[in-house]
Amino acid sequence: MHQTPTHALPSYLDADHLGPWGTYLQQVDRVTPYLGALGRWAETLKRPKRALIVDVPVELDNGRIAHFEGYRVQHNTSRGPGKGGVRFHQDVTLPEVMALAAWMSIKNAAVNLPYGGAKGGIRLDPRGYSQAELERITRRYTSEIGVIIGPSKDIPAPDVNTNAQIMAWMMDTYSMNEGSTATGVVTGKPVALGGSLGRVEATGRGVFVVGCEAARDLGIDVAGARVIVQGFGNVGGTAARLFHGVGAKVIAVQDHTGTIYNEFGLDVPELLVHVSRNGGVGGYEHAQALDPAEFWKLETEFLIPAALEGQISSANAGDIRAKVVVEGANGPTTPEADDILFDKGILVVPDVVANAGGVTVSYFEWVQDFSSFFWTEDEINHRLERIMRDAYAAVSQVAREHKVTLRTAAFIVACTRILQARQVRGLYP
Numbered sequence: 001m002h003q004t005p006t007h008a009l010p011s012y013l014d015a016d017h018l019g020p021w022g023t024y025l026q027q028v029d030r031v032t033p034y035l036g037a038l039g040r041w042a043e044t045l046k047r048p049k050r051a052l053i054v055d056v057p058v059e060l061d062n063g064r065i066a067h068f069e070g071y072r073v074q075h076n077t078s079r080g081p082g083k084g085g086v087r088f089h090q091d092v093t094l095p096e097v098m099a100l101a102a103w104m105s106i107k108n109a110a111v112n113l114p115y116g117g118a119k120g121g122i123r124l125d126p127r128g129y130s131q132a133e134l135e136r137i138t139r140r141y142t143s144e145i146g147v148i149i150g151p152s153k154d155i156p157a158p159d160v161n162t163n164a165q166i167m168a169w170m171m172d173t174y175s176m177n178e179g180s181t182a183t184g185v186v187t188g189k190p191v192a193l194g195g196s197l198g199r200v201e202a203t204g205r206g207v208f209v210v211g212c213e214a215a216r217d218l219g220i221d222v223a224g225a226r227v228i229v230q231g232f233g234n235v236g237g238t239a240a241r242l243f244h245g246v247g248a249k250v251i252a253v254q255d256h257t258g259t260i261y262n263e264f265g266l267d268v269p270e271l272l273v274h275v276s277r278n279g280g281v282g283g284y285e286h287a288q289a290l291d292p293a294e295f296w297k298l299e300t301e302f303l304i305p306a307a308l309e310g311q312i313s314s315a316n317a318g319d320i321r322a323k324v325v326v327e328g329a330n331g332p333t334t335p336e337a338d339d340i341l342f343d344k345g346i347l348v349v350p351d352v353v354a355n356a357g358g359v360t361v362s363y364f365e366w367v368q369d370f371s372s373f374f375w376t377e378d379e380i381n382h383r384l385e386r387i388m389r390d391a392y393a394a395v396s397q398v399a400r401e402h403k404v405t406l407r408t409a410a411f412i413v414a415c416t417r418i419l420q421a422r423q424v425r426g427l428y429p
């Protein structure tokens with residue numbers, strides 16, 4: 001007699017402290033009623049296929065030996081190899097990386113890239129370490145996760161606090177261990193090393209493209225529209241620059257150094273220079289400093305959260321006076337906040353579509369590496385814009401059909417694709 005297991009959670013999770021993984025599980029629960037017969041496989045989505053925790057010991061410049069905790073999670077590989085970034089942050093945890101890996105599965109399927117979902121991270125604040133120390137940390141971490149990554153197995157990329165240089169060290173370390181140059185093991189590499197043109201700004205460009213699509217749906221003229229952005233790094237900075245470039249007014253920006261406001265619109269190119277010199281928007285002269293809580297209350301057409309997850313919660317969602325929220329960050333809105341925004345009639349373009357530009361150009365990079373034939377930046381941006389527009393159109397079509405939010409629609413599209421693949425592949429053995 002077979003017994004159905006009664007435990008709902010894997011042993012390594014604590015039901016009281018699920019964090020972003022709990023958010024993801026709620027999102028899966030919301031979509032399951034729309035999956036029809038495929039719902040039978042839905043539990044697959046609630047368990048990462050593989051989660052690796054590694055110890056990263058390194059000698060610091062002062063001779064001390066430090067140990068860092070690193071992770072690589074492959075959430076689902078039904079549709080192709082794992083794909084997802086590596087994050088360096090002092091607050092990274094396993095459940096957070098699991099959630100980020102799961103959102104990559106959803107994102108890759110929502111945009112129809114031939115990948116599963118994965119994510120990695122190291123618990124450290126990179127600002128406290130020299131370049132030489134970061135190189136040793138990156139190389140040891142790459143060696144430790146080398147058993148599960150590879151060009152056809154799992155392909156890391158940059159995320160918060162990681163960049164092209166770190167990808168180059170990862171690629172070199174993996175290649176040295178393999179005994180041959182493997183450019184396709186990571187994406188987001190420098191262009192000199194098989195990186196793709198357009199990759200650096202791809203996520204911000206995708207945010208901009210779907211933001212414009214949403215504006216068209218709502219009858220908002222982007223020229224002259226107000227934009228507020230949380231996070232002014234790769235994603236937020238690029239999106240702000242592109243909106244500014246078509247005449248939108250970026251009236252407020254918040255990052256880890258402060259919140260700045262200018263009702264007439266910030267000079268985004270000048271602000272980008274200020275940030276590259278000073279490490280953040282704090283202290284920028286041509287704007288007034290704002291209390292961080294006031295940021296969320298600003299009246300605006302676009303709100304772009306492009307920093308960390310969980311930023312829009314039941315604590316501040318009620319204050320938001322935006323017409324469209326375009327999620328540059330991963331998981332910036334909690335499910336409770338999602339409901340509040342929905343009730344207020346605010347359109348949320350979910351992360352799994354809005355910020356898929358980065359992984360889309362990562363896919364282009366991986367394809368180019370395999371064929372050793374490189375495309376022009378115009379070709380890349382053109383293909384990127386087409387994929388983003390198609391993904392937005394497909395998801396908004398499902399949203400209209402089922403009268404659900406764009407997030408639920410994106411999950412319906414993605415989970416259906418993942419579980420169809422799971423079903424036709426069948427279970428091994």
Ligand SMILES: NC(=O)c1ccc[n+]([C@@H]2O[C@H](COP(=O)([O-])OP(=O)(O)OC[C@H]3O[C@@H](n4cnc5c(N)ncnc54)[C@H](O)[C@@H]3O)[C@@H](O)[C@H]2O)c1
Nearest residue numbers: 160161203231232233234235255256306307329330355358
């Ligand atoms: N880079 C990509 O291609 C990419 C792709 C998809 C999703 N994302 C997501 O976008 C988000 C931003 O990534 P990024 O690559 O721009 O990172 P980044 O490191 O370049 O920038 C992060 C920004 O967030 C700000 N920030 C950090 N903590 C903050 C806080 N507590 N309050 C306000 N601001 C804070 C930082 O000051 C910085 O401006 C992340 O959620 C990431 O997962 C990035």
